[in-house]
Amino acid sequence: MPSPQQARAQASAITSGRTAPEPAVSPTSQLRTLFDRPRLSPGQRRIAQYLIENLTEAAFLSITELAERAGVSQPSVTRFAAAVGFTGYPALRERLKAMALATRAGGAAEEISGNELQAAVDAEIENLENLRRDFADPDRVIGVGRELSGSTPLTVLGLRISVSLAEYFAYAARRVHPDVRLVTRGGSVAYDTLLQAREAGGTWMLAFSMPRHAQETLLAVRVAREAGLKVALITDLALGPVADEADVTFATGTGSRLVFDSYAATSVTCAALLQAMTDADPERTRARLEAYEQLAEQHQLFLGG
Template structure:
C-alpha cells in the first residue's frame, strides 16, 4: 500500500469490509488525526465494536496491527491539505449553505479527487494498458450512466488520433460487439462502483472471446475485478447530491486522459497529423465574431 495513500486505500476497500469493520473505517477516514490519538479500546468503543474487529480491520487494509495503523494515520494527517474555507468540512453541503460555500465545497473536493487519483494510480498498470491499446486492432469501451459519458469521451479521443474505437451505450449492442471480439482486441469497462451489471456482463463476454479486459473503478475489490485482466482505480469520495455523478466522473476522466496521452505519445507523428486533419475538418463550422 502506498505510504501516502492510506485513507484513499481504505475508502476504496470500504464496500469489501464487514459491517463492523466499515464502522471503524468511516471513523478513520472522517478524521485520521483523531483516530491516530485513540487507543484501540477507544476506537473500538467509538465504532461500537470490539478490539478484535479493529485488529481484523488493520489486517484487511494490509497493515500488521493497530500500532502501525496509528503511525500511518498520524503521518497522513500531517500531510493532509485542509480546505481554505473552514466551512468546507467532509465534502457535505449542509442545509442552508450559501452559494459561496457550495462553490468552495465542490471545487475543493473535485480537486482532491483528481489529486488523490493521480497519487494512487499505478504507472506499471497504466503502461500495460497503454501497450495493449497501442497493439489492439479494435478497442471497445463500455459504461453506463455517468460512466457512459466518460466512455464516450475516451472513444472520441482515441478516434481523433486514428484508433479504431467504439462506445456502445446500449447493452444489447454492447453484448453483440463483445461477442465479436478476439485475442488482440481490448475491452474497457468503466464503473465507479464496480458493480454495474451491464458493464460486468459485457466484460465477461469479451474476456471469454480472448480479448484483453480493462476495468476502471473506484473500488478495487468490487465484482468487476473478477472479469478484468488489468485494474485501474480512481480515488473519488462522493457526497451530498453527488453520488456517482461529479467527483467520480472527473477522477475517471483523469485516468482516461493519462491513457490517451500514453497512446498518442507512442504514435507521436501519426497522432499529431490525425489531430491536425480532424481539426481542419471542423474548422469551417466555427462561427467568427461579426462586427456591427
C-alpha cells in the same frame, strides 16, 4: 427512512453565507490506502468494501457483528486485520474508531461553518491530489495506453451513469485510433459488439464502472474476458467484483458531496490514457490529426477565432 440518494439531496442542499472548512484527507481515501493490498482474498475484499461504505457504524462493531454484516467468518476478519498490517481485530477497530469519531466531529463542524459547494470542490481537489501521487510513476499509464493503441478495434464500454465518460473517451480516441467501438447499451447488444470486436482482431476493452455500479457492467466485462479480450477498468475503488474481473484497474476518487457524483480525477485519468495512446504511435497520431484538421477546415466544423 429516506433513500441514500434522498439523504444526500438533503445533506448537500446549497445554502449561502458559509465558509468552507480546510480540506483534509477523507476517511474513504484513508481506508483505500490502508486496504489497497493486491493479495487480499475475495472474502477480505468484501470486508474492506463493507468498512469503506459503513465506517461510522462498522468501527463500533464486535468481531462477530462485523463478520455477520460482511457475510464472512470470524477467522476471516482476524486474517483480514493481519493482512492490512494490524496485530488483530482490536487494533484495527481502534484505528477505525478514531477515523469514525474524527468524521463525526468534522461533520458537526461543517454543519456550522461549511459551504457545500466549496466543500464539494475541496473533495475533488483531494481526489486530484491523490491522483497526482498515483501518477508519480507513470509507467502503468504508459503501458496500458500502448496496449489500447495497439488493439484494433478498441472497444470502450460505459453503461448507465458511466455512459458520458465512455463517450468522451471514445470521441477523443477516434482522433488518433482507426477503429474505436463504443458500447453504451447492456445485454445482448453489448455482447454482440464485444464478440465481433474480438473476432475482428481486437485485444483490449476499456470499461468504465462508476457508482452505482451496474450489474450489467459486470456481466459485460465477464463476456469480454470469456471472448478473449483483456480489460482495463476505470472505476472509483480498487476493490469490488468488477475490479476483480479486470486485468488492470485505475481507481480514482469521485466527488460525492452533492446529490450526483462528479468526476474530476476520472476525467484526468481519461486524458492521461489518451495522451499515452497518442505517444504510443506518434506517426499515426500526426497523420490522423492532420487529416482531421484538414477535414474540419474544409467543412468549417468549428467557429473561428
